Amino acid sequence: MNALVTTRALGKTYRKGKESVEVLKNLGLTIDQGDFVALMGPSGSGKTTLLNLIGGLDRPTSGEIQVGDARLDQMSSARLARWRAGQVGFIFQFYNLMPVLSAQRNVELPLLLTSLKAKERRQRAQTALEVVGLADRAKHYPRELSGGQEQRVAIARALVSDPSLILADEPTGDLDRQTADEILELLQILNAEHGKTIVMVTHDPRAADHARHTLHMDKGDLVTAAESEAAA
Amino acid sequence: MRFHLIRKNLGRKKVRTLFTGLSILIAFLLYGLLTALSKSFSIGLDLAGADRLVTIHKVSLTVPLPISYQNRIANIEGVKTISHYTWFGGYHQDPRNQIQSTPTDVDSFRQVYPEYTMPEEQWDAWKRTRTGMVMGEKLAEKLGFSIGDRVPIGSTIWPQQDGNRSWELDLVGLFRDPSPSRAGEQALYFNYEYFNEARQFGRDTVGRYTLLIDEADQSERIAREVDRMFANSPAETKTTTEKGFVQGFANQFGNIGAIVRYVLLAVFFTMMLVAGNTMAQSVRERTSEIAVMKTLGFSDRSVLGLILSEGVLLSTVAGCLGLLLALVLTTGLREAMARFLPGLIMTPGALLLGVALAVGLGIVAGVLPAIRAQRLDVVKALARR
Numbered sequence: 217m218n219a220l221v222t223t224r225a226l227g228k229t230y231r232k233g234k235e236s237v238e239v240l241k242n243l244g245l246t247i248d249q250g251d252f253v254a255l256m257g258p259s260g261s262g263k264t265t266l267l268n269l270i271g272g273l274d275r276p277t278s279g280e281i282q283v284g285d286a287r288l289d290q291m292s293s294a295r296l297a298r299w300r301a302g303q304v305g306f307i308f309q310f311y312n313l314m315p316v317l318s319a320q321r322n323v324e325l326p327l328l329l330t331s332l333k334a335k336e337r338r339q340r341a342q343t344a345l346e347v348v349g350l351a352d353r354a355k356h357y358p359r360e361l362s363g364g365q366e367q368r369v370a371i372a373r374a375l376v377s378d379p380s381l382i383l384a385d386e387p388t389g390d391l392d393r394q395t396a397d398e399i400l401e402l403l404q405i406l407n408a409e410h411g412k413t414i415v416m417v418t419h420d421p422r423a424a425d426h427a428r429h430t431l432h433m434d435k436g437d438l439v440t441a442a443e444s445e446a447a448a
Numbered sequence: 449m450r451f452h453l454i455r456k457n458l459g460r461k462k463v464r465t466l467f468t469g470l471s472i473l474i475a476f477l478l479y480g481l482l483t484a485l486s487k488s489f490s491i492g493l494d495l496a497g498a499d500r501l502v503t504i505h506k507v508s509l510t511v512p513l514p515i516s517y518q519n520r521i522a523n524i525e526g527v528k529t530i531s532h533y534t535w536f537g538g539y540h541q542d543p544r545n546q547i548q549s550t551p552t553d554v555d556s557f558r559q560v561y562p563e564y565t566m567p568e569e570q571w572d573a574w575k576r577t578r579t580g581m582v583m584g585e586k587l588a589e590k591l592g593f594s595i596g597d598r599v600p601i602g603s604t605i606w607p608q609q610d611g612n613r614s615w616e617l618d619l620v621g622l623f624r625d626p627s628p629s630r631a632g633e634q635a636l637y638f639n640y641e642y643f644n645e646a647r648q649f650g651r652d653t654v655g656r657y658t659l660l661i662d663e664a665d666q667s668e669r670i671a672r673e674v675d676r677m678f679a680n681s682p683a684e685t686k687t688t689t690e691k692g693f694v695q696g697f698a699n700q701f702g703n704i705g706a707i708v709r710y711v712l713l714a715v716f717f718t719m720m721l722v723a724g725n726t727m728a729q730s731v732r733e734r735t736s737e738i739a740v741m742k743t744l745g746f747s748d749r750s751v752l753g754l755i756l757s758e759g760v761l762l763s764t765v766a767g768c769l770g771l772l773l774a775l776v777l778t779t780g781l782r783e784a785m786a787r788f789l790p791g792l793i794m795t796p797g798a799l800l801l802g803v804a805l806a807v808g809l810g811i812v813a814g815v816l817p818a819i820r821a822q823r824l825d826v827v828k829a830l831a832r833r
Contacts, residue, residue, distance in 0.1 A: 273743060294748070297748070298745065301744065302745070306744070314737055316460050317452075317453065326744045328450060
């Protein structure tokens with residue numbers, strides 16, 4: 217398999233007042249195209265920071281990060297924004313839908329950054345909603361949807377511009393077990409049938425079981441499962 | 449869809465948006481009314497001719513000048529014609545219904561104010577009729593008079609020799625003022641000769657002289673010559689251009705233009721703070737949504753544009769509604785107020801400036817919150833969620 221995500225000696229340090237906090241240390245990682253990876257680890261281990269770096273939301277303090285052909289560590293903010301619009305879909309724990317827009321309009325939102333015409337945007341959004349099984353809720357507003365349905369809309373939004381990479385940060389953290397399983401099964405379908413590469417941050421081992429691989433992190437570096445358990 | 453998003457964002461706190469919009473609407477209503485008021489006060493300036501001078505008593509406009517000055521001024525080189533006017537303090541039926549009423553001399557009036565037009569036979573009738581009076585068409589229409597009517601005009605200043613303050617005048621002509629506001633048509637004029645003979649006191653005096661001169665650029669020299677001619681006499685004069693005279697008259701009420709500017713400046717400054725506060729609050733409440741938009745790939749610039757557009761849309765819509773309301777009100781009030789505030793009108797220039805101010809207000813009010821949104825750190829904003 218081809219590598220989609222590669223990091224070399226990746227480091228990230230935040231400043232908190234006068235102190236420096238090293239969140240990632242020399243992290244080397246490869247994620248293959250078409251993989252479904254769960255990132256696990258205790259709070260503060262650097263999972264979300266790594267996800268943000270892979271998604272081009274944050275910049276590394278040191279090291280390299282490559283996604284497909286793009287060297288994210290060398291790109292300007294404006295280029296990163298354009299790259300995100302076309303190459304990555306994000307799924308958040310709290311769905312983060314626009315409350316003033318219907319499900320259809322929420323899904324359409326990333327397509328505003330393309331040159332597609334309004335009719336085409338609507339059709340694509342409708343197709344994405346069909347993929348997540350919510351075509352009949354297109355006109356509903358987020359407040360009229362259940363948590364699971366909201367997350368499905370968020371997944372449709374992540375899918376609509378057909379990115380190769382989907383990044384999910386605790387996508388089931390706010391859902392009950394049954395709904396969480398449904399969402400995870402949906403992610404499996406996206407991975408298996410639509411060929412999407414998925415990187416999912418989770419605390420939940422049952423959620424991680426839905427991934428093909430699980431990577432464990434602790435103190436800003438990758439560790440083995442046993443080390444991670446010991447740290448927890 | 450972008451417009452849909454902007455509209456929806458404005459509608460998320462309907463009451464807040466409504467009150468902010470209403471504040472802006474009232475500010476622009478005030479702008480419209482005040483500019484119309486200012487225009488009304490300066491309407492005389494627009495009507496004033498550059499080739500006309502006005503001579504009054506050096507002490508005050510209310511102190512009369514001898515009629516004998518007329519011929520002496522007329523002989524000054526460069527003076528084409530001279531006419532005279534006397535403040536009559538006229539009213540119809542009730543002293544509260546004041547009418548600009550002026551005794552004058554028919555021939556010289558016609559020469560000095562050639563812009564006022566009337567059929568030739570009516571000019572002749574005015575000359576022939578001792579108690580003849582001509583009235584602006586608008587005033588006649590308002591009071592319901594037509595040619596041939598005998599109209600009693602009261603005077604707050606001038607009683608007749610028998611003490612009667614009501615002057616019976618015959619309406620013999622209706623004149624037109626070609627200016628867009630037709631402000632000149634709110635006046636009436638009647639024969640000075642009749643007035644002078646019948647009045648109880650002040651005979652052979654006039655309120656002011658208006659001089660029509662050959663060349664506008666000679667106005668300074670002629671004014672100096674007139675005032676020098678009567679220097680050290682019992683009735684010294686002060687001569688100025690008609691524009692200067694009208695401006696001086698308007699200034700008796702204070703500098704209306706400056707007052708309007710200061711009031712509007714205060715109103716717009718307050719509005720900027722109100723609208724700016726609303727926008728800042730709205731952006732603060734949407735920090736995580738803005739972060740999500742940036743995550744999806746919206747650039748810093750497009751986020752700036754979206755937030756700025758919200759401010760501009762709110763301010764422009766509310767501002768234009770305020771301007772429209774002001775236009776409707778001034779149009780509706782123009783006729784009713786014509787005698788007190790002639791030319792109460794919102795000019796196209798004032799309207800256009802109003803629209804530009806509304807757009808500008810939106811930009812100024814939205815710029816700080818928009819920059820704040822533009823600079824938002826996505827990672828920190830999402831972590832706060």
